[in-house]
Amino acid sequence: MGKETEGMQEMQKVGIKERRIPVLYLVVPCYNEEEVVEKSAQVLGDKIRRLTRAGQIAAGSKVMFVNDGSKDDTLRLLHRIASQDTLFSVISLAGNYGHQSAILAGMMTARRYADAVVTIDADLQQDIEALDRFLESYMAGSEVVYGVRNDRRSDGIFKKGTATLYYNLLHLLGSKVITNHADYRLMSKKALDALAEYKETNLFLRGLIPTMGFPSDVVYFDVKAREAGHSKYTLSKMVTLATDGITSMSTRPLRMISALGFIVFVFSFVMSIISLVDWARGNNVPGYTTTMIVSLLIGGVTLLSLGIIGEYVGKIYMEAKHRPRYIIDTFVWKEDNEADDKEERTK
Ligand code: UDP
Ligand code: MG
Numbered sequence: 298m299g300k301e302t303e304g305m306q307e308m309q310k311v312g313i314k315e316r317r318i319p320v321l322y323l324v325v326p327c328y329n330e331e332e333v334v335e336k337s338a339q340v341l342g343d344k345i346r347r348l349t350r351a352g353q354i355a356a357g358s359k360v361m362f363v364n365d366g367s368k369d370d371t372l373r374l375l376h377r378i379a380s381q382d383t384l385f386s387v388i389s390l391a392g393n394y395g396h397q398s399a400i401l402a403g404m405m406t407a408r409r410y411a412d413a414v415v416t417i418d419a420d421l422q423q424d425i426e427a428l429d430r431f432l433e434s435y436m437a438g439s440e441v442v443y444g445v446r447n448d449r450r451s452d453g454i455f456k457k458g459t460a461t462l463y464y465n466l467l468h469l470l471g472s473k474v475i476t477n478h479a480d481y482r483l484m485s486k487k488a489l490d491a492l493a494e495y496k497e498t499n500l501f502l503r504g505l506i507p508t509m510g511f512p513s514d515v516v517y518f519d520v521k522a523r524e525a526g527h528s529k530y531t532l533s534k535m536v537t538l539a540t541d542g543i544t545s546m547s548t549r550p551l552r553m554i555s556a557l558g559f560i561v562f563v564f565s566f567v568m569s570i571i572s573l574v575d576w577a578r579g580n581n582v583p584g585y586t587t588t589m590i591v592s593l594l595i596g597g598v599t600l601l602s603l604g605i606i607g608e609y610v611g612k613i614y615m616e617a618k619h620r621p622r623y624i625i626d627t628f629v630w631k632e633d634n635e636a637d638d639k640e641e642r643t644k
Pocket of ligand 1: 330399417418
């Protein structure tokens with residue numbers, strides 16, 4: 298009770314209407330997670346039950362798994378879990394669309410039923426107990442709550458180093474991305490409805506959501522080691538996400554090319570004058586080294602620039618197609634207390 302009055306004072310302070318206890322959906326993307334999915338269902342389901350009993354979330358709250366085209370036994374296990382308990386719902390995508398699209402599919406489906414949605418990885422690395430603080434912040438008026446990891450102790454040197462470098466680069470390029478926030482995040486129905494208006498294929502939710510500008514908050518949590526299995530983010534998936542992160546949020550690299558072009562132009566202009574003066578003085582030395590350096594430099598800069606421009610042209614091409622960002626193959630969702638009456642929705 299004490300917590301509730303505290304929350305209400307907070308709301309009056311920021312002038313927000315009192316919220317009702319939300320129906321909460323946990324959206325859990327799964328790609329080849331057969332080793333961990335049963336444990337996840339147990340831990341996440343248990344947390345939802347405890348929160349419901351404590352009156353922190355409303356009845357009808359659920360765990361919604363999104364199978365992202367797994368090639369192992371994940372989908373069969375998920376269907377079994379959902380057939381035993383209406384607490385669990387399963388969306389299965391037609392293929393492997395990637396983490397971001399899987400989360401999007403889950404959130405866009407969950408917003409039909411939920412007042413708030415939290416996305417969390419299947420591997421239980423993100424501390425589910427932080428959910429209490431997500432909810433407190435939601436009750437106090439936040440539309441978006443970002444989970445931020447306390448440290449990167451559980452990561453290897455390579456992941457830690459590249460992550461730090463990457464966040465610095467993103468900030469340098471003007472992105473509003475929140476450092477050390479991976480997609481463990483609460484969004485209210487209002488924020489999700491707004492997100493639905495963004496139609497981009499080049500999806501980088503961590504960069505996009507902060508630009509929407511709702512009242513938001515940050516909750517810190519500890520990262521644990523993966524419960525089982527290994528990381529599903531291959532190096533190429535990581536590189537794709539990293540480039541999407543840059544190209545979807547900023548066109549600054551293009552402007553940097555213009556700047557670079559200008560510098561190279563000034564440089565070659567000066568070099569031309571020097572060569573001309575040399576020639577006029579009769580110092581007609583065969584300048585092999587200078588010639589090589591200049592042509593290599595200009596060649597390199599040109600190719601790099603073309604590559605960067607090409608990256609954007611490719612993205613424009615993909616956006617212009619307006620392809621669906623995911624396709625739902627099957628969807629299992631059952632009304633509470635109707636476990637026997639098999640209301641299975643297949644889309
Ligand atoms: N994931 C997904 N589709 C993919 C790759 C990953 O849905 O193509 C899911 C994966 O099952 C997990 C989450 O995204 O629930 C995060 O992946 P992972 O834990 O492998 O990444 P890491 O924590 O190593 O960055
Ligand atoms: Mg993980």
